[in-house]
Amino acid sequence: MTPQHSPFARKLGAFVVLSPEELQLLDRLHSRRRTFPARRDMIYEGQVDRSAYILASGWVSSYKLLPGGTRQIVDFQIPGDFLGLRSVLFRTADHNIEPITRVQASEVQVHDLLDAFNTAPRLAAAVLWAASRDEAMVVEHLVDIGRRDAKQRMGHFLLELGARLKLVGLGSNEGYNCPLTQYLLADALGLSAVHVNRVLRELREDGLVSFQNGKVIFKDFDGLVELSEFDRHYLDHEGPLMK
Amino acid sequence: MTPQHSPFARKLGAFVVLSPEELQLLDRLHSRRRTFPARRDMIYEGQVDRSAYILASGWVSSYKLLPGGTRQIVDFQIPGDFLGLRSVLFRTADHNIEPITRVQASEVQVHDLLDAFNTAPRLAAAVLWAASRDEAMVVEHLVDIGRRDAKQRMGHFLLELGARLKLVGLGSNEGYNCPLTQYLLADALGLSAVHVNRVLRELREDGLVSFQNGKVIFKDFDGLVELSEFDRHYLDHEGPLMK
DNA sequence: CGATCACGCTGATCCAGGTCAGTCATTCTT
DNA sequence: AAGAATGACTGACCTGGATCAGCGTGATCG
Structure with missing residues (x-):
């Protein structure tokens, strides 16, 4: 793993050693770079035409709103993190994602991801690992709040x-x-x-x-x-x- | 999807339509059937030689112990649920898994899973989806406890x-x-x-x-x-x- | 067959953290 | 330059749920 690769590739590299071809595939995911201003939702609950993003710079929060008007922030994302994976895999987004600062992120569509899995199945395992790591953090928050x-x-x-x-x-x-x-x-x-x-x-x-x-x-x-x-x-x- | 397949296959079928070959692959994951008595940990935090399981019957709890002696149960698993996915993907298990009742489950090893991904990449997407669904439930618990x-x-x-x-x-x-x-x-x-x-x-x-x-x-x-x-x-x- | 254990259930008391109702210092607007 | 936001910060008071201490019942067991 060399530093010219994205923080995302670096993260996945912590799980599997990626081949040059796999790294290239990952870099190709970063082609659609977009910028978002602070405080305007990138993804909102119920949204149907969803994308996922890989965060390049800035901070983001994922949260849920409750009928009472309160909200629970589930996690903050920092550069290198994947955002909105669930909103891509599910029929509609089940949570909101809002930039805290100005944000730069690469848009990833479902088929991009699935194509990548098809050509390099090991990437699928790596992404599954990254998702599990995120889940581990949510679990830690649960323990935090519960006990x-x-x-x-x-x-x-x-x-x-x-x-x-x-x-x-x-x-x-x-x-x-x-x-x-x-x-x-x-x-x-x-x-x-x-x-x-x-x-x-x-x-x-x-x-x-x-x-x-x-x-x-x-x-x-x-x-x-x-x-x-x-x-x-x-x-x-x-x-x-x-x- | 026909009922002769496992509840696990049924669950994944809710995400992708699985081909007969893919279904067969899934069924092969169920070969190592094991029984566990109530109350004896199937997986414990820090365990190194880990397996994952697919629950066939009985109830299971996944929890974390805190130094103070209290515990936080993260989730209960019911038949058809995957258990201990994270403990397979991580170096050591990060939580405990304990049967509440007598339990029957199929043991799945990392390489079983990865082999399956290699031959049928769509299965990887399906498992990723199932894992995300579990994460969604943990998130819901977080909201529950937090707000x-x-x-x-x-x-x-x-x-x-x-x-x-x-x-x-x-x-x-x-x-x-x-x-x-x-x-x-x-x-x-x-x-x-x-x-x-x-x-x-x-x-x-x-x-x-x-x-x-x-x-x-x-x-x-x-x-x-x-x-x-x-x-x-x-x-x-x-x-x-x-x- | 008495003992012990697991589990459900209850009243009394206490406290961590919420709510309310502000002040003050910095931006951001116009 | 006045006004409107936003965010940090406080004290006074209130309450949801914890903790403590105990009772009752049915199952298991030596």
Whole structure:
């Protein structure tokens, strides 16, 4: 895997070693590059003519709206992530996808993907793996919301995001830039914005992390890992599983 | 799709129309049939020599344990469901899988699956679709726990389970048999067992559902759908998407 | 056949986090 | 430059659900 390939190819490379032909196929998926402004849905629940996207730059949120007017953010996507896979495979999109910042992404249509699978079945396995990894993250959020208190939840979330950003070269154990507002955090963590604010203050006062002016800074990484019961190996892949 | 095929084939058939050859391939996946007693883990977190299974009969729970001793049940599996896909694709299993009742399941190894993908790439797409459907359910649980109160949560859960059982012929809008204890419900819904009991009583007193002696009986289906903000079309697939 | 266990069920009390109702500092508009 | 948004931040108060402590019943077992 060489750096001239897309972050998406890099991600899949963590699972299978891809041949030059397979890499070329992947690069061809990136031909339809599009730009989206912040805050206008790229995909919305119920939409029928759906596309999927591979994120090149910017941040995106996937969420569901409830009749009561509240929303639950299921996950944030960062560069290299696949968006809207489910909306392509299902008859209609089952969730909304909204850019948080200005976003650049490559549009992928169902048949592009299926054609790629036909010519290179190993790609199918790789995409299945990537989808499973996403599911693992959703599962972790479920555990977060179901069984951790607000402070642990926030800590775990900030650490996970850090780990993901590190993988694509946008963060380190020192910290990272983060365009999320406290409202977005609240909707992702199942808390109120007010409480998010309180929790962030507590974490700051405890000397664990600070999140101010769009910057997350880990003050006591190990302490935070311990508080949040964060599994250091979760999302870790040391070398491809399949040759 | 004819009934002599496995529930798993039936499920995939909801996405792609499968050729006789593809069906045969799927049936071959069912060769290693195994039986498991209730309550002994089939797969546990950190396990390295992992298999996946296709459930033939019985109920299973997938859960995560937290250091504090609590657990979060991520999902229950019923006949026709794939179990432990992630534990096959990842280096080690990231969650536990425990039978609730006595269980019969077919063991599937990674290479079985990959061989099948190689000979029939459309199967890969179908499995990807099934995995995405599972993810959609996890997402729904996330919304449940994050943004619905205990009563809605319970209602939504019982309705979803009903819909899933109906698909495999084990339930109807009248009700279904359900071997889950209040403790299991609690761990799945992020509640305490005590509160589960109270919520079930309230739902019963409201004349919406009763859950007694291993039987869920819908007394006022529409009322429950409304209370729980249940989307009737979620998990509905009228005819395959791809020919 | 008494003991133990699993499960359902209940009342009393407590607290994490929600809700309400703001203030203040920065942009973004016009 | 006034006004309108947006986002961070606070204190006062309220409540859904947790926790604790205990009862009843039927099944299993030595």
